[in-house]
Amino acid sequence: LSYKSFHRQMAIRTEREKEKNASAPVTNFKDHHTHNDSSKEYRWDAEFSYFVLKQCIISRALIFIIQFVMNIVVTDYPTDAFKGLPIPQVELSQVDHWIRIAFNGLTRWDAVHFLHIAQYGYTYENNLAFFPLFPTLIYCFTLTWSWAVPFIHFSTAAVLTALTINFVAFVLCGQLLYTLLLVLTKSTKLALLACLVFTLNPASIFFSAVYSESIYMLLTFCGIFALYADSSHSFIRYIIAALFFSFAFATRSNGILNFGYIIFQLMVETVYSTTLHKFIWERDCGTMLLKLFRFIIVIAICWGIFGSQVVSHDSRMRHSFCSQNITQGKGKLMSDIVYQYALQNKLVLPHDLENLTWCRQERNILLIPSFYKHVQEKYWQVKPFGYWQLKKLPCFIMAAPAIFIILYGSLFEFNHLRTVHRSLCGVILGILNNTSSIFPFMIHALVLTVLALVLYNVEVLTRILFSSSPFIYLVIAQYMDRRTPLR
Numbered sequence: 001l002s003y004k005s006f007h008r009q010m011a012i013r014t015e016r017e018k019e020k021n022a023s024a025p026v027t028n029f030k031d032h033h034t035h036n037d038s039s040k041e042y043r044w045d046a047e048f049s050y051f052v053l054k055q056c057i058i059s060r061a062l063i064f065i066i067q068f069v070m071n072i073v074v075t076d077y078p079t080d081a082f083k084g085l086p087i088p089q090v091e092l093s094q095v096d097h098w099i100r101i102a103f104n105g106l107t108r109w110d111a112v113h114f115l116h117i118a119q120y121g122y123t124y125e126n127n128l129a130f131f132p133l134f135p136t137l138i139y140c141f142t143l144t145w146s147w148a149v150p151f152i153h154f155s156t157a158a159v160l161t162a163l164t165i166n167f168v169a170f171v172l173c174g175q176l177l178y179t180l181l182l183v184l185t186k187s188t189k190l191a192l193l194a195c196l197v198f199t200l201n202p203a204s205i206f207f208s209a210v211y212s213e214s215i216y217m218l219l220t221f222c223g224i225f226a227l228y229a230d231s232s233h234s235f236i237r238y239i240i241a242a243l244f245f246s247f248a249f250a251t252r253s254n255g256i257l258n259f260g261y262i263i264f265q266l267m268v269e270t271v272y273s274t275t276l277h278k279f280i281w282e283r284d285c286g287t288m289l290l291k292l293f294r295f296i297i298v299i300a301i302c303w304g305i306f307g308s309q310v311v312s313h314d315s316r317m318r319h320s321f322c323s324q325n326i327t328q329g330k331g332k333l334m335s336d337i338v339y340q341y342a343l344q345n346k347l348v349l350p351h352d353l354e355n356l357t358w359c360r361q362e363r364n365i366l367l368i369p370s371f372y373k374h375v376q377e378k379y380w381q382v383k384p385f386g387y388w389q390l391k392k393l394p395c396f397i398m399a400a401p402a403i404f405i406i407l408y409g410s411l412f413e414f415n416h417l418r419t420v421h422r423s424l425c426g427v428i429l430g431i432l433n434n435t436s437s438i439f440p441f442m443i444h445a446l447v448l449t450v451l452a453l454v455l456y457n458v459e460v461l462t463r464i465l466f467s468s469s470p471f472i473y474l475v476i477a478q479y480m481d482r483r484t485p486l487r
Contacts, residue, residue, distance in 0.1 A: 044182060049175060052195045056174040059199040060167055063208045071105035082126060084112040085341050087155055096156045107159055111210035114138065118158050122317060123338050125348035125356065128375045132313050133250040134212040138162045162210040169214035170207050174198060176221040180470060181477075183228050184436050193477035194470065201473075202401070203463035212251050213467040219248035220258055220468060227265045231435060234269060235298065238262055242302035250309040253372060254464060257444055262302050264440040270295045272433040279429070307367035314369035321350040321371070322359035382456050395459040399452065402462040402472065406449045409475030410442050441471035 092100075107115065110130070117127055117135035138161050146157035177198055181191035206213045223244030226237050241262055249255035270291045271280050280288055334349075341347070348355045358374035376382035387395065417439075421427045431439045445465060452461035465472050 043188065044179060045188070048188065048192055049178060052174045052178045052192070052199075053171060055196060055199045056171045059204065060170060060208055062200075063204055067105035067205065067208075068102060081109060082112055082116075084116050085120070085337055087153065092153055092156070093151045095151055096153050099152070099156050099160065103159055103163060106163060106205075106209040108209070111162075114162065114210050114212065115155065115158055118142070118162075119155055120334070120338055122320065123334055123349070124342060125321070125371075125375060126379045128317060128321075128369075128371050129379065131212070131249075131251055131253060131310070133247060133309075134162075134165075134215055137165055137215065138210075141165065159210065163208070166208055166210070166214040169218040173207075173214060173217045173221060176218065176225060177470060177473065180221060180225050180228065181474065183225075184438065184470070185474070187481075190474065190477045190481055193480050194473035197473050197476045197480075198466075201466045203466040206463045207467070211463075213463055216248055216251040216255065217467040219244050219251060220255070221470070223248065223258060224261055224470070227261055228436065231269075231274075238266065238298055238302055239305065242305040246306045246309050249306065249367075250313065253368065254448065254468060256367060257447060257468075259303070259306055260444060261440055262306075263299065265435070266295055266298055268432055268435055268437075274433075274435065279433075310367050310369060314363065314371075317369065317371060318359070321356055322353065323351060324353075376456070380457060384455055386455075387458055392458070395457070399458045399461040402465050403449055403453075405472055405475055406445045406465065409471065409478075410446055412475070412478075413438060413442050438471065438474065441469050441474070445469045445471040 113127055113130045114135050115138070116123070117130060117132075118138035122128060122132075138158050141164075142154065142158045142161040145161075146152065146154055149157070152160075174195055178191050178195050181194050182188065185191065201207075203213065207217075208214075223241040226240040226244060230237065245255065245258040245262070248258055272278070273280075273283075276283075280291055339349070342349050350356075353359055358371045361370055361374075363370045373382075377386070381387070417427045417430065421430045431437050445468075448464055448468060449461065452458045452464070
Protein backbone atom coordinates (compact mmCIF):
# COMPACT_ATOMS: atom_id res chain seq x y z
CA LEU A 1 0.00 0.00 0.00
CA SER A 2 2.79 2.41 0.89
CA TYR A 3 4.47 1.85 -2.47
CA LYS A 4 1.21 2.51 -4.36
CA SER A 5 0.71 5.67 -2.31
CA PHE A 6 4.25 6.75 -3.10
CA HIS A 7 3.79 6.08 -6.82
CA ARG A 8 0.54 8.07 -6.83
CA GLN A 9 2.25 11.01 -5.10
CA MET A 10 5.12 10.86 -7.56
CA ALA A 11 2.75 11.00 -10.54
CA ILE A 12 0.99 14.06 -9.12
CA ARG A 13 4.28 15.76 -8.32
CA THR A 14 5.53 15.06 -11.84
CA GLU A 15 2.70 17.05 -13.37
CA ARG A 16 3.30 19.95 -10.99
CA GLU A 17 7.01 20.09 -11.67
CA LYS A 18 6.52 19.91 -15.42
CA GLU A 19 4.57 23.14 -15.16
CA LYS A 20 6.82 24.93 -12.65
CA ASN A 21 10.42 23.85 -13.16
CA ALA A 22 13.05 23.78 -15.84
CA SER A 23 15.52 20.99 -16.13
CA ALA A 24 18.27 21.07 -13.47
CA PRO A 25 22.01 20.46 -14.10
CA VAL A 26 22.77 16.78 -13.87
CA THR A 27 25.69 14.55 -13.12
CA ASN A 28 26.82 11.75 -15.37
CA PHE A 29 25.19 9.32 -12.95
CA LYS A 30 21.79 10.87 -13.50
CA ASP A 31 22.22 10.91 -17.26
CA HIS A 32 22.38 7.13 -17.52
CA HIS A 33 20.16 6.17 -14.61
CA THR A 34 17.12 8.41 -15.16
CA HIS A 35 14.61 9.20 -17.84
CA ASN A 36 15.01 13.01 -18.13
CA ASP A 37 11.69 13.82 -16.48
CA SER A 38 11.42 16.93 -14.39
CA SER A 39 10.35 15.04 -11.28
CA LYS A 40 13.97 14.00 -10.87
CA GLU A 41 15.33 17.37 -9.96
CA TYR A 42 17.30 17.90 -6.78
CA ARG A 43 14.64 19.31 -4.51
CA TRP A 44 14.10 18.41 -0.87
CA ASP A 45 10.39 18.14 -0.22
CA ALA A 46 8.70 18.18 3.20
CA GLU A 47 5.88 15.97 1.95
CA PHE A 48 8.26 13.27 0.76
CA SER A 49 10.37 13.63 3.88
CA TYR A 50 7.25 13.00 5.96
CA PHE A 51 6.44 10.00 3.75
CA VAL A 52 9.89 8.54 4.53
CA LEU A 53 9.34 9.23 8.24
CA LYS A 54 6.04 7.33 8.21
CA GLN A 55 7.56 4.36 6.41
CA CYS A 56 10.39 4.20 8.95
CA ILE A 57 7.98 4.22 11.89
CA ILE A 58 5.62 1.67 10.31
CA SER A 59 8.51 -0.67 9.52
CA ARG A 60 9.76 -0.49 13.13
CA ALA A 61 6.27 -1.37 14.37
CA LEU A 62 6.20 -4.37 12.03
CA ILE A 63 9.64 -5.50 13.20
CA PHE A 64 8.53 -5.28 16.83
CA ILE A 65 5.40 -7.35 16.17
CA ILE A 66 7.35 -9.98 14.23
CA GLN A 67 10.06 -10.35 16.89
CA PHE A 68 7.45 -10.48 19.67
CA VAL A 69 5.47 -13.26 17.98
CA MET A 70 8.53 -15.23 16.88
CA ASN A 71 10.12 -14.98 20.31
CA ILE A 72 7.03 -16.60 21.82
CA VAL A 73 6.47 -19.20 19.10
CA VAL A 74 10.03 -20.29 18.31
CA THR A 75 12.20 -22.04 20.89
CA ASP A 76 15.71 -20.65 21.28
CA TYR A 77 18.41 -22.69 19.58
CA PRO A 78 20.97 -24.04 22.09
CA THR A 79 24.29 -22.22 21.76
CA ASP A 80 27.49 -21.61 23.66
CA ALA A 81 27.35 -17.87 22.95
CA PHE A 82 27.89 -15.37 25.76
CA LYS A 83 24.65 -15.20 27.77
CA GLY A 84 25.49 -12.32 30.08
CA LEU A 85 25.29 -12.23 33.85
CA PRO A 86 22.05 -13.65 35.27
CA ILE A 87 19.98 -11.14 37.22
CA PRO A 88 18.52 -12.52 40.49
CA GLN A 89 14.75 -12.76 40.14
CA VAL A 90 14.21 -11.05 43.49
CA GLU A 91 15.73 -7.86 42.02
CA LEU A 92 13.26 -7.75 39.14
CA SER A 93 9.80 -6.20 39.44
CA GLN A 94 6.70 -7.23 37.53
CA VAL A 95 7.31 -4.30 35.17
CA ASP A 96 10.78 -5.68 34.45
CA HIS A 97 9.28 -9.03 33.50
CA TRP A 98 6.73 -7.43 31.15
CA ILE A 99 9.40 -5.36 29.43
CA ARG A 100 11.70 -8.34 29.04
CA ILE A 101 8.90 -10.46 27.56
CA ALA A 102 8.07 -7.69 25.08
CA PHE A 103 11.63 -7.06 23.88
CA ASN A 104 13.47 -10.29 24.59
CA GLY A 105 13.81 -11.07 20.89
CA LEU A 106 15.85 -7.89 20.41
CA THR A 107 18.43 -8.65 23.09
CA ARG A 108 20.25 -11.72 21.75
CA TRP A 109 23.76 -12.53 20.55
CA ASP A 110 25.86 -9.35 20.19
CA ALA A 111 23.22 -7.41 22.10
CA VAL A 112 24.20 -9.30 25.26
CA HIS A 113 27.76 -7.99 24.97
CA PHE A 114 26.65 -4.39 24.43
CA LEU A 115 24.30 -4.50 27.43
CA HIS A 116 26.94 -6.17 29.61
CA ILE A 117 29.53 -3.51 28.72
CA ALA A 118 27.00 -0.74 29.35
CA GLN A 119 26.26 -2.10 32.83
CA TYR A 120 29.61 -3.52 33.98
CA GLY A 121 32.23 -2.17 31.58
CA TYR A 122 34.87 -4.24 29.76
CA THR A 123 35.24 -7.06 32.28
CA TYR A 124 36.15 -10.02 30.04
CA GLU A 125 38.51 -10.42 27.10
CA ASN A 126 35.72 -11.40 24.69
CA ASN A 127 33.99 -8.06 25.35
CA LEU A 128 36.89 -6.31 23.62
CA ALA A 129 35.56 -7.27 20.18
CA PHE A 130 32.88 -4.61 20.64
CA PHE A 131 33.81 -0.96 20.23
CA PRO A 132 32.88 1.50 22.98
CA LEU A 133 30.61 4.24 21.61
CA PHE A 134 27.29 2.38 21.53
CA PRO A 135 27.50 0.86 25.05
CA THR A 136 28.76 4.22 26.36
CA LEU A 137 25.68 5.95 24.92
CA ILE A 138 23.44 3.30 26.48
CA TYR A 139 25.05 3.78 29.89
CA CYS A 140 25.02 7.59 29.84
CA PHE A 141 21.44 7.96 28.63
CA THR A 142 20.20 5.29 31.05
CA LEU A 143 21.75 7.21 33.95
CA THR A 144 19.80 10.33 32.99
CA TRP A 145 16.38 8.77 33.54
CA SER A 146 16.58 5.42 35.36
CA TRP A 147 16.77 7.13 38.78
CA ALA A 148 13.21 8.39 38.25
CA VAL A 149 11.78 4.85 37.92
CA PRO A 150 13.24 2.84 40.83
CA PHE A 151 10.84 -0.04 40.12
CA ILE A 152 12.75 -0.78 36.87
CA HIS A 153 16.08 -2.58 37.16
CA PHE A 154 19.08 -0.82 35.59
CA SER A 155 19.59 -3.70 33.14
CA THR A 156 15.99 -3.38 31.95
CA ALA A 157 16.33 0.38 31.70
CA ALA A 158 19.45 -0.11 29.58
CA VAL A 159 17.44 -2.24 27.15
CA LEU A 160 14.79 0.47 26.80
CA THR A 161 17.48 3.10 26.29
CA ALA A 162 19.25 1.07 23.60
CA LEU A 163 16.01 0.41 21.72
CA THR A 164 15.08 4.09 21.88
CA ILE A 165 18.51 5.15 20.61
CA ASN A 166 18.22 2.75 17.70
CA PHE A 167 14.66 3.82 16.88
CA VAL A 168 15.63 7.50 16.75
CA ALA A 169 18.82 6.70 14.82
CA PHE A 170 16.87 4.61 12.30
CA VAL A 171 14.38 7.40 11.64
CA LEU A 172 17.20 9.91 11.20
CA CYS A 173 19.00 7.49 8.86
CA GLY A 174 15.91 7.45 6.65
CA GLN A 175 15.95 11.24 6.41
CA LEU A 176 19.69 11.31 5.76
CA LEU A 177 19.48 8.65 3.06
CA TYR A 178 16.70 10.58 1.32
CA THR A 179 18.63 13.86 1.42
CA LEU A 180 22.00 12.33 0.56
CA LEU A 181 20.68 10.54 -2.53
CA LEU A 182 18.99 13.74 -3.67
CA VAL A 183 22.42 15.36 -3.57
CA LEU A 184 24.15 12.47 -5.32
CA THR A 185 21.60 11.56 -8.00
CA LYS A 186 19.44 14.69 -8.39
CA SER A 187 16.54 12.23 -8.52
CA THR A 188 13.54 12.37 -6.20
CA LYS A 189 12.28 9.00 -7.36
CA LEU A 190 15.60 7.21 -6.82
CA ALA A 191 15.93 8.76 -3.36
CA LEU A 192 12.45 7.65 -2.30
CA LEU A 193 12.80 4.17 -3.75
CA ALA A 194 16.07 3.75 -1.86
CA CYS A 195 14.35 4.83 1.35
CA LEU A 196 11.59 2.28 0.83
CA VAL A 197 14.25 -0.41 0.43
CA PHE A 198 15.95 0.87 3.58
CA THR A 199 12.82 0.62 5.73
CA LEU A 200 12.37 -3.08 4.95
CA ASN A 201 15.89 -4.17 4.10
CA PRO A 202 16.96 -7.79 4.80
CA ALA A 203 19.02 -6.71 7.81
CA SER A 204 16.16 -4.66 9.25
CA ILE A 205 15.95 -6.55 12.55
CA PHE A 206 19.52 -5.52 13.43
CA PHE A 207 18.60 -1.84 13.11
CA SER A 208 16.04 -2.25 15.91
CA ALA A 209 17.75 -4.83 18.10
CA VAL A 210 20.40 -3.81 20.62
CA TYR A 211 23.05 -3.77 17.90
CA SER A 212 25.23 -0.89 16.73
CA GLU A 213 24.05 -0.85 13.08
CA SER A 214 21.66 2.10 13.41
CA ILE A 215 24.00 4.44 15.26
CA TYR A 216 26.89 3.44 12.99
CA MET A 217 24.88 4.15 9.85
CA LEU A 218 23.72 7.49 11.25
CA LEU A 219 27.26 8.65 12.02
CA THR A 220 28.64 7.36 8.71
CA PHE A 221 25.93 9.07 6.66
CA CYS A 222 26.38 12.30 8.63
CA GLY A 223 30.06 12.25 7.68
CA ILE A 224 29.27 11.54 4.02
CA PHE A 225 26.64 14.27 3.96
CA ALA A 226 29.12 16.76 5.43
CA LEU A 227 31.48 15.98 2.54
CA TYR A 228 28.95 16.06 -0.29
CA ALA A 229 26.30 18.60 0.73
CA ASP A 230 28.28 21.84 0.45
CA SER A 231 31.69 22.41 -1.09
CA SER A 232 31.85 26.14 -0.31
CA HIS A 233 33.58 25.59 3.06
CA SER A 234 36.06 22.98 1.93
CA PHE A 235 38.35 22.79 4.98
CA ILE A 236 35.54 22.87 7.55
CA ARG A 237 33.61 20.08 5.84
CA TYR A 238 36.63 17.77 6.05
CA ILE A 239 36.98 18.45 9.77
CA ILE A 240 33.27 17.85 10.39
CA ALA A 241 33.35 14.66 8.32
CA ALA A 242 36.44 13.44 10.20
CA LEU A 243 34.62 14.01 13.51
CA PHE A 244 31.56 12.03 12.43
CA PHE A 245 33.71 9.28 10.95
CA SER A 246 35.75 9.11 14.16
CA PHE A 247 32.55 8.46 16.12
CA ALA A 248 31.54 5.83 13.55
CA PHE A 249 34.97 4.21 13.89
CA ALA A 250 34.49 4.18 17.67
CA THR A 251 31.26 2.26 17.01
CA ARG A 252 32.41 -0.42 14.57
CA SER A 253 35.84 -1.52 13.33
CA ASN A 254 34.87 -1.33 9.65
CA GLY A 255 34.48 2.40 10.22
CA ILE A 256 38.17 2.69 9.36
CA LEU A 257 37.20 2.39 5.68
CA ASN A 258 35.17 5.61 5.90
CA PHE A 259 38.39 7.60 5.80
CA GLY A 260 38.53 6.71 2.12
CA TYR A 261 35.69 9.17 1.46
CA ILE A 262 37.80 12.01 2.85
CA ILE A 263 40.78 10.94 0.75
CA PHE A 264 38.67 10.72 -2.41
CA GLN A 265 36.94 14.07 -2.00
CA LEU A 266 40.17 15.83 -1.10
CA MET A 267 41.92 14.19 -4.06
CA VAL A 268 39.19 15.37 -6.45
CA GLU A 269 39.40 18.89 -5.02
CA THR A 270 43.19 18.84 -5.36
CA VAL A 271 43.40 17.36 -8.86
CA TYR A 272 40.61 19.33 -10.56
CA SER A 273 39.43 22.94 -10.25
CA THR A 274 35.68 23.18 -10.81
CA THR A 275 35.90 26.97 -11.20
CA LEU A 276 38.74 27.02 -13.75
CA HIS A 277 37.88 23.62 -15.28
CA LYS A 278 41.54 22.66 -15.23
CA PHE A 279 43.47 19.70 -13.87
CA ILE A 280 46.36 20.32 -11.49
CA TRP A 281 48.98 19.48 -14.13
CA GLU A 282 47.56 22.18 -16.39
CA ARG A 283 48.38 24.88 -13.85
CA ASP A 284 51.61 26.56 -12.78
CA CYS A 285 54.22 24.83 -10.62
CA GLY A 286 53.57 27.03 -7.57
CA THR A 287 49.86 26.17 -7.54
CA MET A 288 50.67 22.47 -7.89
CA LEU A 289 53.02 22.52 -4.90
CA LEU A 290 50.56 24.55 -2.81
CA LYS A 291 47.71 22.15 -3.53
CA LEU A 292 49.84 19.09 -2.78
CA PHE A 293 51.01 20.65 0.49
CA ARG A 294 47.41 21.43 1.45
CA PHE A 295 46.41 17.85 0.59
CA ILE A 296 49.05 16.42 2.94
CA ILE A 297 48.22 18.84 5.78
CA VAL A 298 44.46 18.27 5.63
CA ILE A 299 44.89 14.48 5.43
CA ALA A 300 47.20 14.54 8.47
CA ILE A 301 44.77 16.67 10.51
CA CYS A 302 41.77 14.54 9.56
CA TRP A 303 43.68 11.32 10.29
CA GLY A 304 44.53 12.60 13.76
CA ILE A 305 40.90 13.50 14.46
CA PHE A 306 39.63 10.30 12.89
CA GLY A 307 41.74 7.94 14.99
CA SER A 308 41.77 9.83 18.28
CA GLN A 309 38.89 8.01 19.97
CA VAL A 310 39.91 4.49 18.98
CA VAL A 311 43.54 5.11 19.96
CA SER A 312 42.32 6.43 23.31
CA HIS A 313 40.13 3.34 23.75
CA ASP A 314 43.08 1.09 22.91
CA SER A 315 45.22 2.83 25.55
CA ARG A 316 42.51 2.49 28.21
CA MET A 317 42.00 -1.20 27.49
CA ARG A 318 45.74 -1.93 27.56
CA HIS A 319 45.96 -0.19 30.91
CA SER A 320 42.88 -2.03 32.24
CA PHE A 321 43.87 -5.49 31.02
CA CYS A 322 47.66 -5.53 30.71
CA SER A 323 48.96 -4.18 34.00
CA GLN A 324 50.54 -6.56 36.50
CA ASN A 325 48.64 -9.70 37.45
CA ILE A 326 46.46 -8.77 40.40
CA THR A 327 43.54 -11.08 39.70
CA GLN A 328 43.75 -12.34 43.25
CA GLY A 329 42.73 -8.91 44.40
CA LYS A 330 39.58 -9.12 42.34
CA GLY A 331 37.44 -7.71 45.10
CA LYS A 332 38.96 -4.31 44.53
CA LEU A 333 38.46 -4.48 40.77
CA MET A 334 35.00 -5.89 40.06
CA SER A 335 31.87 -7.15 41.74
CA ASP A 336 31.82 -10.71 43.00
CA ILE A 337 29.08 -11.74 40.56
CA VAL A 338 31.24 -10.64 37.61
CA TYR A 339 34.23 -12.55 38.95
CA GLN A 340 32.29 -15.72 39.77
CA TYR A 341 30.63 -15.75 36.35
CA ALA A 342 34.09 -15.62 34.75
CA LEU A 343 35.27 -18.59 36.80
CA GLN A 344 32.15 -20.64 36.00
CA ASN A 345 32.37 -19.97 32.26
CA LYS A 346 36.18 -19.95 31.94
CA LEU A 347 36.32 -16.36 30.71
CA VAL A 348 39.60 -14.45 30.59
CA LEU A 349 39.74 -11.62 33.13
CA PRO A 350 41.83 -8.44 33.10
CA HIS A 351 45.44 -8.80 34.34
CA ASP A 352 45.54 -12.51 33.50
CA LEU A 353 48.68 -11.91 31.45
CA GLU A 354 49.29 -15.60 30.85
CA ASN A 355 46.15 -15.75 28.71
CA LEU A 356 46.22 -12.15 27.45
CA THR A 357 48.88 -12.82 24.83
CA TRP A 358 48.09 -9.64 22.88
CA CYS A 359 49.41 -7.60 25.80
CA ARG A 360 52.92 -8.58 24.70
CA GLN A 361 52.41 -7.34 21.13
CA GLU A 362 53.31 -3.92 19.78
CA ARG A 363 50.62 -1.51 18.67
CA ASN A 364 49.99 -1.28 14.93
CA ILE A 365 50.03 1.91 12.88
CA LEU A 366 46.59 1.44 11.28
CA LEU A 367 44.68 2.63 14.38
CA ILE A 368 42.98 -0.76 14.86
CA PRO A 369 43.33 -1.62 18.58
CA SER A 370 46.15 -4.05 19.33
CA PHE A 371 43.78 -6.54 20.95
CA TYR A 372 41.20 -6.60 18.16
CA LYS A 373 42.78 -9.09 15.74
CA HIS A 374 43.63 -11.51 18.56
CA VAL A 375 40.15 -11.39 20.11
CA GLN A 376 38.37 -11.79 16.77
CA GLU A 377 40.50 -14.77 15.82
CA LYS A 378 40.30 -16.42 19.24
CA TYR A 379 36.55 -16.14 19.79
CA TRP A 380 35.07 -15.75 16.27
CA GLN A 381 37.66 -17.53 14.06
CA VAL A 382 38.25 -14.36 12.04
CA LYS A 383 41.36 -14.94 9.94
CA PRO A 384 42.17 -15.16 6.21
CA PHE A 385 40.00 -17.90 4.68
CA GLY A 386 39.10 -19.07 8.19
CA TYR A 387 35.45 -19.38 7.14
CA TRP A 388 36.15 -21.51 4.09
CA GLN A 389 34.77 -24.69 5.60
CA LEU A 390 32.06 -26.98 4.28
CA LYS A 391 29.97 -26.54 7.43
CA LYS A 392 29.95 -22.77 6.79
CA LEU A 393 28.39 -23.14 3.34
CA PRO A 394 24.92 -22.03 4.60
CA CYS A 395 26.52 -18.77 5.76
CA PHE A 396 27.80 -18.07 2.24
CA ILE A 397 24.39 -18.92 0.80
CA MET A 398 22.77 -16.51 3.25
CA ALA A 399 25.10 -13.71 2.13
CA ALA A 400 24.78 -14.53 -1.60
CA PRO A 401 21.93 -12.06 -2.42
CA ALA A 402 23.83 -9.09 -0.97
CA ILE A 403 27.01 -10.18 -2.77
CA PHE A 404 25.10 -10.46 -6.05
CA ILE A 405 23.59 -6.98 -5.67
CA ILE A 406 26.99 -5.39 -5.09
CA LEU A 407 28.62 -7.24 -8.01
CA TYR A 408 25.67 -6.43 -10.29
CA GLY A 409 25.72 -2.74 -9.37
CA SER A 410 29.49 -2.50 -9.72
CA LEU A 411 29.46 -4.16 -13.14
CA PHE A 412 26.69 -1.83 -14.27
CA GLU A 413 28.64 1.24 -13.14
CA PHE A 414 31.89 0.00 -14.70
CA ASN A 415 30.15 -0.60 -18.01
CA HIS A 416 28.66 2.89 -17.92
CA LEU A 417 32.03 4.52 -17.20
CA ARG A 418 33.63 2.55 -20.02
CA THR A 419 30.84 3.49 -22.43
CA VAL A 420 30.95 7.20 -21.59
CA HIS A 421 34.72 7.69 -21.35
CA ARG A 422 35.82 4.92 -23.77
CA SER A 423 39.39 4.56 -22.45
CA LEU A 424 40.92 3.77 -19.05
CA CYS A 425 42.52 7.21 -18.96
CA GLY A 426 39.17 8.80 -19.76
CA VAL A 427 37.48 6.83 -16.98
CA ILE A 428 40.07 8.00 -14.44
CA LEU A 429 39.81 11.65 -15.52
CA GLY A 430 36.02 11.43 -15.52
CA ILE A 431 36.01 10.17 -11.94
CA LEU A 432 38.49 12.81 -10.78
CA ASN A 433 36.46 15.76 -12.07
CA ASN A 434 33.10 14.60 -10.70
CA THR A 435 32.55 15.55 -7.06
CA SER A 436 29.25 13.61 -7.02
CA SER A 437 30.74 10.41 -8.39
CA ILE A 438 29.28 7.14 -7.14
CA PHE A 439 32.69 5.52 -7.60
CA PRO A 440 33.90 5.77 -3.95
CA PHE A 441 30.65 4.23 -2.69
CA MET A 442 31.03 1.37 -5.14
CA ILE A 443 34.65 0.75 -4.10
CA HIS A 444 33.68 0.87 -0.41
CA ALA A 445 30.96 -1.74 -0.93
CA LEU A 446 33.27 -3.93 -3.01
CA VAL A 447 36.00 -3.84 -0.36
CA LEU A 448 33.51 -4.83 2.34
CA THR A 449 32.29 -7.69 0.14
CA VAL A 450 35.77 -9.01 -0.63
CA LEU A 451 36.77 -8.81 3.04
CA ALA A 452 33.68 -10.81 3.99
CA LEU A 453 34.57 -13.51 1.49
CA VAL A 454 38.18 -13.90 2.58
CA LEU A 455 38.44 -12.56 6.14
CA TYR A 456 35.56 -11.91 8.52
CA ASN A 457 32.39 -13.89 9.21
CA VAL A 458 30.51 -13.85 5.93
CA GLU A 459 27.06 -14.13 7.52
CA VAL A 460 27.37 -10.58 8.86
CA LEU A 461 27.99 -9.15 5.38
CA THR A 462 24.32 -8.38 4.72
CA ARG A 463 23.93 -6.18 7.79
CA ILE A 464 27.34 -4.59 7.28
CA LEU A 465 26.55 -3.59 3.68
CA PHE A 466 23.09 -2.28 4.51
CA SER A 467 24.44 -0.19 7.41
CA SER A 468 27.66 1.10 5.86
CA SER A 469 26.97 2.52 2.42
CA PRO A 470 24.17 4.03 0.32
CA PHE A 471 25.46 2.10 -2.70
CA ILE A 472 23.43 -1.08 -2.16
CA TYR A 473 20.24 0.96 -1.71
CA LEU A 474 21.04 2.93 -4.86
CA VAL A 475 21.62 -0.22 -6.92
CA ILE A 476 18.25 -1.67 -5.91
CA ALA A 477 16.49 1.68 -6.36
CA GLN A 478 17.90 2.16 -9.85
CA TYR A 479 16.78 -1.36 -10.79
CA MET A 480 13.25 -0.57 -9.58
CA ASP A 481 13.38 2.82 -11.31
CA ARG A 482 14.08 1.30 -14.72
CA ARG A 483 11.07 -1.01 -14.32
CA THR A 484 8.61 1.55 -12.96
CA PRO A 485 8.75 4.60 -15.28
CA LEU A 486 6.45 7.44 -14.28
CA ARG A 487 3.72 8.09 -16.81
